[in-house]
Amino acid sequence: MKIYIPATSANLGPGFDALGLSLSLHNRVSITPSSLGSISIKGEGADRPRLKTHNPFVSIFHEVYTQMSGRKRSFRFEFENKIPLSRGLGSSSAVIVGAIASAYHMAGMRVEKENVLNRALEYESHPDNIAPAVHGGFTTSIVHEGKVYTQKKSLPESIKAVLVIPDRPMSTAKSRTQLPKHYSMKECVNNLSHAAFLSATFLNEQWDLLHLASLDMMHEERRMRQLPELFRVRKMALEAGALMSTLSGSGSTFLNIVRTEEAEGVKAVLKKAFPEYRVDTCAFDNEGFTIENS
Ligand SMILES: Nc1ncnc2c1ncn2[C@@H]1O[C@H](COP(=O)(O)OP(=O)(O)O)[C@@H](O)[C@H]1O
Ligand SMILES: N[C@@H](CCOP(=O)(O)O)C(=O)O
16 A cells, blocks of 8 residues: 655644644655565655664554554555655654554555544644644644544645745754743733634635734744744745745744745745755645555
8 A cells, every 4th residue: 555644834823733734745655564574765764774763653553553453464664755854844743644544544444534633643742733634725623522623624726835944953842842831811812813813814715814814922933043044034935925924833944825826936035045945835735645555
């Protein structure tokens, strides 16, 4: 079998741990039963020898497969990774969602998206990346009594992402421990009202309101201070015509949403201004993970 899992961008400014969207940038994993277990890695992560011996995809896959099928078995895993690691593009969620869904499939179970999503929450405490990795599109999620509830809206071809991807990794786990434990009433009200408004803005496709709706007071600027050039990225992207410009997940990538006809222009401006960073245009993904039999 082969599984394709999309990159995701979480928070979208004020929707900390709640809002996310799915990008047309996929990891592909091919899995075949084999008497000798083995791993090959191409693309992102290929330069990390540790991922050949301690691979979270492989560990989660075996844990779920053994539980579902009631037996242990060896497999060959071939990874072709396009999602950069630790850049705020949901690489860890792609691993978790991909490993669970493929383990269900190889164990002969029906792969129900809701089951994969809820199982994924056992490995990642916040649903904002795993929900779009499972369902695609723009997603808004809540967790109630340990269960994830997600509303999805497919995104049209009339908008695109322009991603600015610094070469500096930022660990999500580490960055979460550095956020404050308490927020003021003003900060809470700002984020609640903006996250609710941003969801409605996506649902109603009122793209001109995206920037206003995406203003955060909880995490973004604190995190951007680790790489102050990101303030310039945001300023230049908005001046070049981006509809919104937010830190992607915990960073270091910046997500700029643009009208499709303006994507190449915004990309050219950002590429020129930040030659040391990777700048790519990317369509949105509306499917979430997909499985192919081979
Ligand atoms: N393709 C991959 N294969 C194996 N492990 C991966 C892969 N992508 C990410 N990981 C794991 O996830 C970690 C990055 O997680 P995290 O800091 O949450 O970054 P991100 O913001 O990209 O999700 C990596 O250090 C690695 O342990
Ligand atoms: N809500 C999380 C999102 C982390 O996304 P990632 O792509 O950086 O893993 C957070 O802000 O910590």
